[in-house]
Amino acid sequence: MLDTTYHVETPEGIDLHARAAGPVPRILAYAVDVLYRTLVLIALGIGLAVADTAGIGIWLVCSFLLEWFYPVFFEVLRGGQTPGKKAFGLMVVNDNLTPISWGASLVRNLLRFADFLPFAYATGVIAMTLGRHFQRLGDLAAGTLVVYREADKAPVALPDSTPLPPPRNLKRQDQQALVSLFERHDDLSEARQQELANLLEPITQKRDSAALGYLRSVASWLLGGRE
Structure with missing residues (x-):
């Protein structure tokens, strides 16, 4: 395409x-x-x-x-x-x-x-x-x-997630992709987000909704969220 x-x-x-x-x-x-x-x-x-x-x-x-x-x-x-x-x-x-x-x-x-x-x-x-x-x-x-020229957009409403620190073996480019996925949650269907989250299964040891929820928590931590 x-x-x-x-x-x-x-x-x-x-x-x-x-x-x-x-x-x-x-x-x-x-x-x-x-x-x-x-x-x-x-x-x-x-x-x-x-x-x-x-x-x-x-x-x-x-x-x-x-x-x-x-x-x-x-x-x-x-x-x-x-x-x-x-x-x-x-x-x-x-x-x-x-x-x-x-x-x-x-x-x-x-x-x-x-x-x-x-x-x-x-x-x-x-x-x-x-x-x-x-x-x-x-x-x-x-x-x-x-x-x-993109019109000015309202601030993106991010999903509520409990911040969690990233795994030690999460590379820098993976962290950037994770934050991008978190910020674009309104642009992608839930199924597509879960499909992308499953790509990190070797690191997260999680799949589908559990993997997506965990990655959202990690992204929230990377964006400055702390408990």
């Missing part, structure tokens, strides 16, 4: 994840940005019509700046979102899920000419379609990707 979730583990061992945005919402967001830029240029053209030749020169400069630096301005100074991306809940980030920098934004946008080839951004669309995380050539070169 297609999994659009993008995972990154920080040096501190924190697991970050985001949903990569596919070609369709990105194309629609780009179309909205083109519409906005076109409206601005039309308004400038009307306003500069009285300036004759000088007005044409100013209009051409503004057209150049809007084409190449409009997205850079919004991506860096507006949380990775141009107006079009904001309309569809998208944002640009570095591939380690940190906010995009000036350098990365400049690279990804200046390389749009390569994605445009041979016409109508055909190369960029093909690259996004074939790529694991829907990155066009500019994204690959700049080390960026477009993801969905």
Whole structure:
């Protein structure tokens, strides 16, 4: 099955994840940005019509700046979102899920000419379609990707569990997986959680509901719960 979730583990061992945005919402967001830029240029053209030749020169400069630096301005100074991306809940980030920098934004946008080839951004669309995380050539070169901006969520209500210290032979990555399972209990069915808990049977010596209850208690302890 297609999994659009993008995972990154920080040096501190924190697991970050985001949903990569596919070609369709990105194309629609780009179309909205083109519409906005076109409206601005039309308004400038009307306003500069009285300036004759000088007005044409100013209009051409503004057209150049809007084409190449409009997205850079919004991506860096507006949380990775141009107006079009904001309309569809998208944002640009570095591939380690940190906010995009000036350098990365400049690279990804200046390389749009390569994605445009041979016409109508055909190369960029093909690259996004074939790529694991829907990155066009500019994204690959700049080390960026477009993801969905998650809405602020209410704090997760964790199940009540009596904290228990973890077994001595529980590895660090197992502890991280355990905490993740505990925090995602609302997203997974009880049967699926028990199935995952059974994977640690060699360590816990428990199965099904007993294993899940025990792991929840251990996760509660790992998250700071103490008796």
